Amino acid sequence: MPQAAVDGISLFYERHGAGEPVLLIQGMSGTHLAWGEAFMAGLGDDLDVVAYDHRGVGDSMPETDPLTCWASRWAAWSPRSSRCATRSGSAR
Numbered sequence: 001m002p003q004a005a006v007d008g009i010s011l012f013y014e015r016h017g018a019g020e021p022v023l024l025i026q027g028m029s030g031t032h033l034a035w036g037e038a039f040m041a042g043l044g045d046d047l048d049v050v051a052y053d054h055r056g057v058g059d060s061m062p063e064t065d066p067l068t069c070w071a072s073r074w075a076a077w078s079p080r081s082s083r084c085a086t087r088s089g090s091a092r
Helices: 037-042 071-075
Strands: 003-006 009-016 021-025 047-052 084-085
Touching: none
Parallel strands: 021 047, 021 084
Antiparallel strands: 003 009, 009 047
């Protein structure tokens, strides 16, 4: 199981393809699996796609700090990556 140490927290991730890095950020309690096989396959092999589990979700390590911005932590780990995020909850 691949794990990335980000600011002392171990986050599970999956990586597919090669090329320009793209970081997939799932809504609150979603895991890397929530992106779905069809979406991941549609991205092709020409991108370095990283999908991860938030802290305390899926196979990532829990953390006690509730006000952590994981996108900024991943950006520090891979500063050249593009980002794609989803949001859980109601539309406003």
